[in-house]
Amino acid sequence: MRRQAKANKAGDDGMLPMINIIFLLLVFFMIAGQIVPREDNLELPASSSEADVGVGRIEVSIAADGVPHVDGEVVGGDLATYLASRLPGSSGNAAVLTCRVHRDLPASALDPVLRAARQLQITTLQIVTEWQP
Amino acid sequence: MLVPEHARRVLRVPLTPLIDVVFILLLFFMLSSSFARQQQIEFKASAAGTPLQQDEARRLLLHPRARVEVGDRLVEIGSAAYENLLAGWQREPRPITVAALQGVPVHELVALLDGLRAAGLANVDLAESVSR
Numbered sequence: 001m002r003r004q005a006k007a008n009k010a011g012d013d014g015m016l017p018m019i020n021i022i023f024l025l026l027v028f029f030m031i032a033g034q035i036v037p038r039e040d041n042l043e044l045p046a047s048s049s050e051a052d053v054g055v056g057r058i059e060v061s062i063a064a065d066g067v068p069h070v071d072g073e074v075v076g077g078d079l080a081t082y083l084a085s086r087l088p089g090s091s092g093n094a095a096v097l098t099c100r101v102h103r104d105l106p107a108s109a110l111d112p113v114l115r116a117a118r119q120l121q122i123t124t125l126q127i128v129t130e131w132q133p
Numbered sequence: 134m135l136v137p138e139h140a141r142r143v144l145r146v147p148l149t150p151l152i153d154v155v156f157i158l159l160l161f162f163m164l165s166s167s168f169a170r171q172q173q174i175e176f177k178a179s180a181a182g183t184p185l186q187q188d189e190a191r192r193l194l195l196h197p198r199a200r201v202e203v204g205d206r207l208v209e210i211g212s213a214a215y216e217n218l219l220a221g222w223q224r225e226p227r228p229i230t231v232a233a234l235q236g237v238p239v240h241e242l243v244a245l246l247d248g249l250r251a252a253g254l255a256n257v258d259l260a261e262s263v264s265r
Contacts, residue, residue, distance in 0.1 A: 015148055019155070026159045033166020045243035049172045049250060098173065103240040107195070107233035108262040110242075115261070124175060125259065129243055131170035 041065065045103040047129035053098065057126075058086060061100040062109050080116035087120065098126045174246050176257045177228065191222065194263060195233040195245050210248065219252045232260040 041064035060079070061069045068075045075082045087095055099113050117125055194202040199210040208215045222229060229249065233242045249257055 015152070019148065019152060022152070022155050022159055026155060026162060029159065029162035029166050033162060033168060035162075035165050036167045036171075038165075044171065045240040047172060047174055047243055047247040049174050049247060051173050051175060053171050053173045101239050103238065103243075105239050106235060106262070107237050107239055107242045108235045109239065110259070111261045114259060123177060125177075126173040126175045127239075127243055127246070128171055128173050129247075131172045 039063065039100070041102065042100060043103045044100065044128055044130040046132040048132060049129060050131075053126070053128055054096065057096045057098045058083060059098045059100065060113055062102060062105060062113075064102045064105065066105060066109050068112060078116075079112045080119040083116050084120055095120070095122050096124045096126060097122045098128060100128045174243060174250060175255075176231075176246060176259055191225075191227055192230040192232070192260075193245065195231065195237050195242055197234070197237050197241070199241065199244075201245070210245065219249070219254060223253055226256065228256045228258045229254055230258045230260050233262050235262045235264045237262075 039061065042061060043064075059071065060075075060083075061072075063069070068079055070079075070082060070086065083097075097113065097117055099110065101109060113125070116122075192203070196202060196207065200207050201210060201215070202208075203218060206214075208218065231242075231245065231249070246257060246259075249255075
């Protein structure tokens, strides 16, 4: 009985280095990693741009299926009409439209976004890219 | 003196539930974390959605396989002719209109915009894609 208890104690002590490493890994992933919403079928194009993506902007996502989404919702009808309802003011002059588009889609997939920007008088467009040195 | 067995037992914190929870947390962070840096390329949209501007000299029509049409010439991106062209455009502040032929993938268009930005030509308008 006593021998078994001693063996258990030795086993627990042997686990300590592993727990230390696991804790270190956990801390590393918590600090260095960034939790972003997983977007299936959306691979961003690469660029060497260093400009950060702003927050709180109107964001249009176009995944591999080519269907535009705004804030996770599918845009069934006209993109401009849909975006107009989301703009803070009556005019989009001060707004910035951010676009996440799948890298392998044809460039014409951006046309509805460009047309919407013109209709809403949005002057600045951004394409989100994956940084590549 | 005879001390009962249970009184002498040292109280130990059970490590197994702790390890279980830590492993689950580790798995969660490993699977949901992303180390990819997301950046953006910004361009003006004053010509967005309009046909290519009349100023033929300052427009780039992107063809597949990293070639651009400038005026009536087809220039390979990265070639000496292309670099000379950009060097000439750097002296003028007027915007450059960029469009892509239909079927050219987005990553090639972004690579062109990125190259223009890197060359100091940030005043870029993106026009709708062109079908031929």
